Amino acid sequence: MPSEDKQIILRVLENYTRTGSASDEQVKVVSLPDNKTSFVEQTGQDGRSIMLDEYHSDGKVIWAAYSSRSQTVYLSAKSSR
Numbered sequence: 001m002p003s004e005d006k007q008i009i010l011r012v013l014e015n016y017t018r019t020g021s022a023s024d025e026q027v028k029v030v031s032l033p034d035n036k037t038s039f040v041e042q043t044g045q046d047g048r049s050i051m052l053d054e055y056h057s058d059g060k061v062i063w064a065a066y067s068s069r070s071q072t073v074y075l076s077a078k079s080s081r
Helices: 003-019
Strands: 028-031 038-043 046-051 053-057 060-067 072-077
Antiparallel strands (some): 060 072
């Protein structure tokens, strides 16, 4: 993963874990249901699989990925269940 993509994810994750807000001024942020580790991103009639990586932030486990195609960060919190 390019370092720029990782920086975007880390910025969004930091904001998300501290404020609970899945938003960012520079990219679109989509909060997925808990415990999702993959997502099919639809672009027109095409779909592509996005695999989320596990991140640890402020004692929480969150899966996240960045799609440069749609400039979107996908987030999924690990449920405590």
